[in-house]
Amino acid sequence: MLTPEDRAAIHGLLADYGHVVDDHDWDRAHEVFAEDFVFDRGATGRPDLHGIADIVANFKGRNMYAHVTTNTTLVENPDGTVTGHSKFLGFPNEGQPVTGDYHDEIVRTPDGWRLRRRRAEIRARKFFD
Amino acid sequence: MLTPEDRAAIHGLLADYGHVVDDHDWDRAHEVFAEDFVFDRGATGRPDLHGIADIVANFKGRNMYAHVTTNTTLVENPDGTVTGHSKFLGFPNEGQPVTGDYHDEIVRTPDGWRLRRRRAEIRARKFFD
Amino acid sequence: MLTPEDRAAIHGLLADYGHVVDDHDWDRAHEVFAEDFVFDRGATGRPDLHGIADIVANFKGRNMYAHVTTNTTLVENPDGTVTGHSKFLGFPNEGQPVTGDYHDEIVRTPDGWRLRRRRAEIRARKFFD
Numbered sequence: 441m442l443t444p445e446d447r448a449a450i451h452g453l454l455a456d457y458g459h460v461v462d463d464h465d466w467d468r469a470h471e472v473f474a475e476d477f478v479f480d481r482g483a484t485g486r487p488d489l490h491g492i493a494d495i496v497a498n499f500k501g502r503n504m505y506a507h508v509t510t511n512t513t514l515v516e517n518p519d520g521t522v523t524g525h526s527k528f529l530g531f532p533n534e535g536q537p538v539t540g541d542y543h544d545e546i547v548r549t550p551d552g553w554r555l556r557r558r559r560a561e562i563r564a565r566k567f568f569d
Numbered sequence: 570m571l572t573p574e575d576r577a578a579i580h581g582l583l584a585d586y587g588h589v590v591d592d593h594d595w596d597r598a599h600e601v602f603a604e605d606f607v608f609d610r611g612a613t614g615r616p617d618l619h620g621i622a623d624i625v626a627n628f629k630g631r632n633m634y635a636h637v638t639t640n641t642t643l644v645e646n647p648d649g650t651v652t653g654h655s656k657f658l659g660f661p662n663e664g665q666p667v668t669g670d671y672h673d674e675i676v677r678t679p680d681g682w683r684l685r686r687r688r689a690e691i692r693a694r695k696f697f698d
Numbered sequence: 699m700l701t702p703e704d705r706a707a708i709h710g711l712l713a714d715y716g717h718v719v720d721d722h723d724w725d726r727a728h729e730v731f732a733e734d735f736v737f738d739r740g741a742t743g744r745p746d747l748h749g750i751a752d753i754v755a756n757f758k759g760r761n762m763y764a765h766v767t768t769n770t771t772l773v774e775n776p777d778g779t780v781t782g783h784s785k786f787l788g789f790p791n792e793g794q795p796v797t798g799d800y801h802d803e804i805v806r807t808p809d810g811w812r813l814r815r816r817r818a819e820i821r822a823r824k825f826f827d
Binding site: 444445448451452454455456458459462505506508509510529531533536537 | 700702768769770771783784795797799822823
């Protein structure tokens with residue numbers, strides 16, 4: 441059962457993802473990402489990213505200069521992990537803001553809640569037409 | 570008095586509104602909307618929508634392909650209902666993102682918190698000039 | 699130690715900032731701003747704003763017609779104040795939505811939690827390139 445403190449910590453974690461990657465505050469990356477973190481980019485056809493080193497390398501050359509997280513729902517699983525579903529807004533260097541979904545696996549570690557897996561899917565315009 | 574669990578459930582509900590309508594996940598509509606739900610569209614001059622069937626029909630042809638909810642405040646009323654005020658961001662198929670306000674009536678049902686009434690008002694540019 | 703009720707109140711406060719300034723609901727300004735509030739605009743080269751009267755005068759002529767707050771993290775300080783870090787989205791009358799950061803000092807007053815200081819920094823495109 442997630443306590444109010446767990447929920448506050450997880451919402452703070454999801455907020456900090458945006459702060460850390462947008463500020464390139466890589467000294468704090470371990471506060472956000474589990475050591476075995478996987479960024480699942482299957483939706484884009486690009487290879488997954490594994491661990492913090494991959495994340496840093498990827499975001500150094502990124503096109504999105506701001507990552508905003510909203511609409512978070514959390515479901516606790518029988519094994520104690522948490523499945524998160526959020527929307528994101530991304531601000532690309534060129535063009536209008538985009539939106540999409542984060543599907544997250546969030547785990548409790550000795551140091552606190554961390555992201556273990558994130559799948560990001562841009563939401564296409566006219567997706568359901 | 571809203572408990573932390575009530576607040577978490579209501580924030581999850583408001584988040585799920587976006588997930589359900591944007592994903593056209595209508596099997597879960599009853600998790601968001603009370604049976605007697607009313608979508609008050611008086612601000613647009615269009616008729617109100619009543620119940621889930623109206624909602625589904627409306628969103629199937631919608632122009633907004635993503636609905637983001639932020640800036641939520643909750644006030645508990647003497648009758649136990651909750652008045653919610655949020656901002657939304659909407660992503661239309663054509664043109665830039667828009668913003669506006671959701672004014673909600675949220676009720677506790679035997680199955681959990683549900684939206685009973687929502688009034689959505691687009692915020693016009695230069696609204697106060 | 700911030701209780702769940704403190705956190706709910708502070709998140710409501712940060713949400714209400716947007717509602718009050720965007721609705722020009724100045725009768726409620728005292729619910730958001732501490733009497734000695736300072737709006738630190740050093741990042742823009744403009745002078746700071748002091749107190750509610752300055753805020754009202756400034757927002758009457760503002761270009762941003764909507765203020766959205768997301769990605770909030772809260773850190774309690776030894777003196778009982780809270781340091782908040784959020785992202786914002788701003789909707790200007792002309793052009794696309796912008797984003798940036800709010801760095802806040804939030805204080806407990808006899809009437810509840812209030813903003814005592816806010817520094818707003820627009821995030822520039824290609825900030826880190």
